[in-house]
């Protein structure tokens with residue numbers, strides 16, 4: 176767009192000009208900025224993903240700060256434009272900041288913010304939902320029902336995987352990975368194996384204590400193991416959920432070779448970032464292994480899916496909705 180066509184302005188006489196590339200929920204954030212003497216401009220353009228050119232037009236000649244979205248490419252070009260406009264701060268409305276070139280921001284003296292911690296439970300809950308939906312074949316069964324194919328109960332109809340007593344694998348046991356692990360261990364009495372660069376001490380203590388509680392109540396205790404490699408998790412776990420940051424160490428962490436090491440009936444869940452999985456290799460693996468199932472919230476070329484993925488009955492796909500929950 177040559178000029179932003181649709182802008183909502185709050186506090187027009189504010190001293191500092193802050194641009195938000197999207198409308199965001201609520202007004203608390205706007206009021207906080209107004210309290211700091213900011214004029215707040217919100218782009219209300221009906222276009223889901225703004226291009227670099229769109230955002231340069233929004234920044235204009237004078238802009239003190241921008242609040243942007245994970246769908247935008249905040250690299251050298253945008254930080255240079257923001258710096259030319261006198262900008263000093265950029266805030267990414269997301270936990271993940273793989274769309275932000277922090278080195279470029281540093282080069283132009285622009286401070287970068289993100290939103291760590293605010294989406295921990297909601298993302299873990301979606302990962303748990305995808306795990307259950309995949310384990311119990313909920314989407315396939317729903318489609319079958321709506322297609323009018325159900326003509327009576329059968330002993331073998333949509334047999335899925337029982338989670339109790341199986342092993343849940345977590346790759347990236349940070350805030351979200353640990354919250355997910357607790358849900359699966361406590362909710363379904365699964366044993367835990369995890370891989371992270373750092374020890375998840377609190378998570379380990381939680382599983383130990385829960386195991387002791389179960390034992391004291393005459394039940395089989397749950398166990399935990401910190402794997403020495405990611406491959407150990409892939410080999411041993413029945414359900415594997417990916418929660419690392421996306422960077423060059425985690426790009427295509429799950430590839431053809433690694434998929435081949437997983438159990439034939441394993442479940443793989445990804446609520447981190449799409450490029451953590453080589454999606455072309457995944458589609459091929461799903462074709463070859465009909466009882467292998469995936470639950471995906473994120474995609475390698477978001478918003479697109481790699482060819483073939485949408486036809487796979489053993490894939491559950493949702494449009495990046497892990498954060499989309501409200502307190503009611």
Ligand SMILES: NC(=O)C1=CN([C@@H]2O[C@H](COP(=O)(O)OP(=O)(O)OC[C@H]3O[C@@H](n4cnc5c(N)ncnc54)[C@H](O)[C@@H]3O)[C@@H](O)[C@H]2O)C=CC1
Pocket residue numbers: 270271272291292294295298346347348349350351352370371372373418419420421424425446447448472473495496497498
């Ligand atoms: N689908 C969605 O809507 C959402 C997705 N996310 C994604 O989830 C990611 C994780 O978020 P948090 O748990 O809050 O971050 P976090 O920083 O608490 O956890 C990330 C973990 O990944 C680990 N890690 C880094 N490199 C690794 C590697 N090579 N192998 C194994 N582990 C590695 C880190 O040590 C850390 O413990 C975010 O970076 C974001 O991309 C976050 C929120 C919502």
Ligand SMILES: O=C(O)C(=O)CO
Pocket residue numbers: 245268269270271272294495497498
């Ligand atoms: O906050 C994030 O990283 C998200 O992916 C939100 O959807």
